[in-house]
Structures are given as C-alpha cells and as structure tokens.
Amino acid sequence: MPDKSTLEVCVTPGLLPLYPIDDKVVVVIDVLRATTTMCVALDQGADKVIPVDTIEECLSFTGKENYILAGERNGRKVEGFHFGNSPFEFMDGVVKGKTLVLTTTNGTRAIKMAEHSYQVVIGGFLNFTALTKWIVAEGRDTLLLCSGWRNKFNLEDTVFAGAIIHHIKEYFLVDSDSAFAAEKLYLNSRRNMLHFMKQSSHYRRLAHLGVVNDIKYCLRPDLTSIVPVLKNGALVIANSTKHPRN
Amino acid sequence: MPDKSTLEVCVTPGLLPLYPIDDKVVVVIDVLRATTTMCVALDQGADKVIPVDTIEECLSFTGKENYILAGERNGRKVEGFHFGNSPFEFMDGVVKGKTLVLTTTNGTRAIKMAEHSYQVVIGGFLNFTALTKWIVAEGRDTLLLCSGWRNKFNLEDTVFAGAIIHHIKEYFLVDSDSAFAAEKLYLNSRRNMLHFMKQSSHYRRLAHLGVVNDIKYCLRPDLTSIVPVLKNGALVIANSTKHPRN
Numbered sequence: 001m002p003d004k005s006t007l008e009v010c011v012t013p014g015l016l017p018l019y020p021i022d023d024k025v026v027v028v029i030d031v032l033r034a035t036t037t038m039c040v041a042l043d044q045g046a047d048k049v050i051p052v053d054t055i056e057e058c059l060s061f062t063g064k065e066n067y068i069l070a071g072e073r074n075g076r077k078v079e080g081f082h083f084g085n086s087p088f089e090f091m092d093g094v095v096k097g098k099t100l101v102l103t104t105t106n107g108t109r110a111i112k113m114a115e116h117s118y119q120v121v122i123g124g125f126l127n128f129t130a131l132t133k134w135i136v137a138e139g140r141d142t143l144l145l146c147s148g149w150r151n152k153f154n155l156e157d158t159v160f161a162g163a164i165i166h167h168i169k170e171y172f173l174v175d176s177d178s179a180f181a182a183e184k185l186y187l188n189s190r191r192n193m194l195h196f197m198k199q200s201s202h203y204r205r206l207a208h209l210g211v212v213n214d215i216k217y218c219l220r221p222d223l224t225s226i227v228p229v230l231k232n233g234a235l236v237i238a239n240s241t242k243h244p245r246n
Numbered sequence: 247m248p249d250k251s252t253l254e255v256c257v258t259p260g261l262l263p264l265y266p267i268d269d270k271v272v273v274v275i276d277v278l279r280a281t282t283t284m285c286v287a288l289d290q291g292a293d294k295v296i297p298v299d300t301i302e303e304c305l306s307f308t309g310k311e312n313y314i315l316a317g318e319r320n321g322r323k324v325e326g327f328h329f330g331n332s333p334f335e336f337m338d339g340v341v342k343g344k345t346l347v348l349t350t351t352n353g354t355r356a357i358k359m360a361e362h363s364y365q366v367v368i369g370g371f372l373n374f375t376a377l378t379k380w381i382v383a384e385g386r387d388t389l390l391l392c393s394g395w396r397n398k399f400n401l402e403d404t405v406f407a408g409a410i411i412h413h414i415k416e417y418f419l420v421d422s423d424s425a426f427a428a429e430k431l432y433l434n435s436r437r438n439m440l441h442f443m444k445q446s447s448h449y450r451r452l453a454h455l456g457v458v459n460d461i462k463y464c465l466r467p468d469l470t471s472i473v474p475v476l477k478n479g480a481l482v483i484a485n486s487t488k489h490p491r492n
Contacts, residue, residue: 011399015260018397151264153257155423177401180445184434185427199426 006141007172009161009179013110014151025140026114027131027164028122029157030147032202033085034107036124036218038100038235040087043224045096048234051108058103068095071103075209078103086214099234106147111230114145120230121238124218125160130225132164134238136171144182155185155200159193162186193219252387253418255407255425259356260397271386272360273377273410274368275403276393278448279331280353282370282464284346284481286333289470291342294480297354304349314341317349321455324349332460345480352393357476360391366476367484370464371406376471378410380484382417390428401431401446405439408432439465 010019029035038049047066052058055078061067062080070083070090077084083094085104102108114120118140123131135142144164146157162182165174169183189196194216197203206215228235256265275281284295293312298304301324307313308326316329316336323330329340331350348354360366364386369377381388390410392403408428411420415429435442440462443449452461474481 011257012261014264015258015398018260149423152261152422153424153427155427158423158427175447176398177395177404177446177448178399181399181401181404181427181431185430188430188434200423201421202423 004171004173005139007144007165007169007174007179008142008176009144009146009158009165009182011146011153011158011178011182012148012151013106013113013145014148016113016145019143021114021117021143023118023141025119025121025135025138025142026117027135027142027144028107028110028114028120028147029124029144029160030104030107030110031124031156031160032197032200032206032218033087033214034102034104034147035122036126037085037087037090038102038122038228039124039127039224039226041090041095041100042228042235042237043226044090044093046090046098046100048236049100049102049228050234051111052101052103053109053112055103058101061101066097067099067101069101071108073105075105075205075211086211087217088214106149110145110147111235115230115233117143122228122230122235125163125221126218126223127226128163129222130227132168134227135164136168139171142172149202154202156197156202158182159186159189159196163190250417250419251385253390253411253415253420253425254388254422255390255392255404255411255428257392257399257404257424257428258394258397259352259359259391260394262359262391265389267360267363267389269364269387271365271367271381271384271388272363273381273388273390274353274356274360274366274393275370275390275406276350276353276356277370277402277406278452278464279333279460280348280350280393281368282372283331283333283336284348284353284368284474285370285373285470285472287336287341287346288474288481288483289472290336290339292336292344292346294482295346295348295474296480297357298347298349299355299358301349304347307347312344314344314346316346317354319351321351321451321457332457333463334460352395356391356393357481361476361479363389368474368476368481371409371467372464372469373472374409375468376473378414380473381410382414385417388418395448400448402443402448404428405432405435405442409436
C-alpha cells in the first residue's frame, strides 16, 4: 500500500516560504470574504475570476468588454471599481458570461503567492463538501493556506482549515501542530460558528463596515458544489468529468 | 484612566518582523525545553545564561574559566559541549556560580531576534505565576513570542502563551486572533496537559529521543519564583526589589 499523501496547514502567507509547494495542491482559504465571493461569482455564471495583486493591475483592465473590476482594501470597495468584495454583489446575473478581475487585501495575494504550486484550488464553507471531495479525489500532498490578515494569523481561515482537517484526515497523513490546533479550534467552534467568529478581529472589522450579513452568508455550508481551480492565472470551475457535481 | 497596555501573541519567530517591539516587553517562550532549562540553571545558582545563535559561537567560549557550554540541535546534545538542553542536567549544583552558554534549535534564536526590544523576559510553566506577576507589574505593551519549530507554528509554546493570556488578560487590551486562539487551545488542554501535548510534533520528537521525563518536568507549574530577564546579552534573575520573590 502506498504511503498516504500529506495534509498540512500554513497559518499565514507569511510562513509560505517554509513549505515546498511545487508538487502540492494548495487550498487557498479566505473565508471572509474573498474565496467565498469567488465561488459565488463562478457559481453565478462568471466565465472566470482573475485574481490580481494590486489596484493598478486591476484598473489596467478598465474598459475591456465583459470585464468587471472588483475588490477591496481594508474591507472597503476601491474607488473606480464596479464592485467591492461582498458575495451579494455578484448575484442576480451581473457576472454571467463575464470575467471578474478581483483584488483583495489578503486572499488574492495568497493565491498569487501559491501560483507556482502543482494546483491552486479555493473555497469556503459554501462549497465545503465539494471542495473536500475534490481534495480527497486528487489525493496529492496538500497544503491548506490560510490567507490571514496582513500576514498575521487569523481565526476564520484557521477554523476553516480545521474543518477540512477534521473531515478528511483519515485519507491523509496529518502530522503538524498547526493542523492539530486548527482542528481543535474548529471543534471548539462548530456548534456555534457565528458566535465563535465574533471573537475574530476581522468580524469586528467587517461588522464596523456594516456587512454582518456578508459574514453570515460566508459561514453557510454547501450552497454550491463547484470547485474553483487556477488555470493560466484565472480561476475556473474544475473539470466536472473528474470531479462530478454531486 | 490611561489606556491599558496591549498583550499580543506572535505564534512563531518567522512572523516577528510584523510586530514592532522596540518599546515592548517580549516574553520568549520555548517551553520544551530551552526557556525551562534556562530558568532551572538560574534557579540553581548559575550567575547568568548567555544565549547564542550558533554552535561555533558557543564553542568560542571553550576553556574559559567557570563557563559551561551547552545546547542541542534537533533535540540532541551537540558534540564538544558539556551538556545538552535537559533541565535535569543543570541540577545538583553543577552550574552554581558558573556562566552557562547555551544554543538551541529555536529558543535561543528567538531570544536573539528579540534583543532590540525594551526588555526580553523568559519563562515556562515552572515559573508561571512569578512570570505573569512580573508582566502585570511591568504593565507595558507585551508580546508573547512563541519559539516554534524552525519558524513553524508549534503547539506547546502557543498553549503556554494561551495560559498567560487566560490568567492576566483582564489587565491588558487583548485584541488579536492569535491571542484568542492560544487561549482556546490552553483551555482545551489544561485539564490534561500531558495528554494534549502528546499531540505535538515536538513531544514525539523528544519521546523518540527518550526524554519523556524532561517533558513532564517542563509541564510542572510554579517550581520557582525567579524571572529571568536579558541584560547586556545575558539572562539574569530580575531585580528582586522590583519583583520580590513570592
């Protein structure tokens, strides 16, 4: 029987250089809100989502037909963009057939940092079951990369990483302190996730901006079965023949 | 009423550059085993403990009268040193009146990295109450710096940071996700600390080296009331008039 593949947790992009990822699947997690919003956009029919690092890079797509510019800095919509980073902004058909160009404080940056891995995949609670099935089916050494807050540890992404660990650890070799701690924090939180998340600094940051409904939405499980993967610099829905919708 | 000082947790030295520390107290934590062993050496009458980064630097003290060279790499004693990094090696009067020069994989490095802070202080479970009283009496902005494992997150130091948070948070402004998570992990562990620590990768590493008794010793609370602080590059017992032994 072959050895199991590894499943690890990197608690912030600031520590990513410690993890070799060239041959690994990297699951980028920015639950509040970037990777949730990206899933919504693709689920709502966007052709693709291009994550970019800077506001300038995003603005360079201005005026391009069928491109939508979106993003935030410190939680607030950037001036000159069509949309911010709220999942609700991308519903009601506004992104159907469009390409979304998105830049956020943490999530898009984490995706760019992991671009040289074997495969970047993203998700949140809204595609949790589909995402975990995809990771298990892939069966590769996998790193769960929490997007954090400006390279510091954050609670919500670590809890989400812990949820993944808890649900699929039997299929992998899980052997790191960060994975154990993340799972513990998930187990502490799962009976009342919203209450637990209220302790996070990003909850307070977003609540201050009046987007508590965004947070509630970001914590709702299994609203979609799509799994976004990075192909040629853009997030698209993973090949459904390999990972059929369930 | 003046604002409270801040109390934060940095989960690994790899993230220390994110925290301004020039005006802060930095509590360096390497519970298994460096900061525990340093407390033992000072409690047992060592004049001072000089933490050094490299084996070469440690060896440069060879032959100096009343100097003892000690340390480990990957948990094992370094060839040419008098002692390794087990707290038991520094009992029975061997360090009385001596200067201990110590280099370890993580702890001594973290101390050196924090040297430019307002004040470095160290500890472990064995001086927990004295250490927390000292931190409160000092009343400054304080960063709890976990030594981690080769810059990655580790469980035992985070749990210890969480114990500090839990016991003195009322005196400080505690507002970071890492502090909240550390406290949660401590609350998860405190009823059976040894069992919890068995999940840490460093427990397994040390158990493999046959030093489980070291680990048990390192988890015993309040064996001493000394508080080691860094003065001119060496750890010495903090001024007992300001922080009297209790």
